[in-house]
Amino acid sequence: MTIATAFLALLESRPRHGYDLKHAYDQHFGHDRPLHYGQVYTTLAKLLRTGLVTVDGVEAGGGPERKRYAVTEAGVTDVQRWLDEPESPQQYLQSDLYAKVIGALLTGRSATAVLDAQREEHLAAMRELTRRKRGGDLADRLICDHALFHLDADLRWLEHTATQLDALAAAVRA
Amino acid sequence: MSDALLIAEGLHKAYGETVALDGADLVVHAGEIVSVMGPSGSGKSTLLHCAAGLTRPDGGDVVYDGRVVSALDDGERSALRRREFGFVFQFGQLVPELTALENVALPLRLDGMRRRPAERRATALLERLELAEKARSRPGQLSGGQHQRVAVARALVAGPKVIFADEPTGALDSVAGERVMELLTTAAVEAGAAVVLVTHDARIAAYADRGIVVRDGRCAR
């Protein structure tokens, strides 16, 4: 998801000023990475240029921060297209973890050590996320849960792979 | 970190031909939460049972608060368990004929405390586990998650220094399991009790401060 797409969704919910957009973005989409105002206005300028957003009203006093922006019909179509398109599961077919296991087996190093170190790293990250989740609101909890479920899936794969190392080593060295 | 409260070192245990523990170690510091993970059959439960004095290891030592547990006789070991330890298992630990409140008060009653003060303490713990309104329910009338929270309250009621929990959320879905973990760890921290948490579920283990992994009866890494 791009910043522009998030802006379109926020503007579809209601017209907003740049300031309001930034804060709504930070709250719902940004979390660890709040937007700079520079990004807000360059994104809005691009959306205006491409006709996905219009200026809905300007309050007295001028200046870019006084403009209120609204989504156009083309912008709404963009939001719909974004939501219609499922995210690609391809990322899980390109595993850096798998590459490291193969690297260890190819070079006669310990793949078990690779898996153990990775497990430790994953578990530490999961403990940290769980701490964060417990102190957080519903949005924090769901974001942490998303990461936790993925790390958990990785861990299961690590355990599963640990039981297949002998066969894998034979295949790699053949 | 403070001095170790419980040290299990080089534990060996065999059941006939089956080697359940082959030099396993476990160290627990006061007030900390330690997870024990590992594949099925790797020896997690056996390690917990040996560390808690429920099972006698064939070899190795368990030292609790300066006392060598393996040197104690059965009566002394069972007194140690009653006074210093609390237990939570996967299922079947509540007495079906007793109410939640009576179940929680039971360890105190068995230790000779009068009914009134025992039930007062039990009520306070049920409240802490957000189960006040279930005090009069019997185990059969509780959901799985509520059942486990009653078990946690019972494990904590006598003011133990260590809670041994073997798959306490093993029979629950992830939402109920996490709720049990949140309440268990919060209540244990408040009470200053350490927790040894055996689980195969990394999301549950993530409630611990640190973790060990058991493989083939030994601790990995």
Ligand SMILES: Nc1ncnc2c1ncn2[C@@H]1O[C@H](COP(=O)(O)OP(=O)(O)OP(=O)(O)O)[C@@H](O)[C@H]1O
């Ligand atoms: N009372 C017993 N009698 C005979 N064998 C036993 C007994 N208890 C455990 N074992 C064996 O010892 C080994 C370790 O068992 P243990 O219950 O400690 O594993 P675990 O890691 O807790 O497994 P799980 O995750 O399935 O609970 C297993 O091979 C098991 O069959």
Ligand SMILES: [Mg+2]
């Ligand atoms: Mg077990």
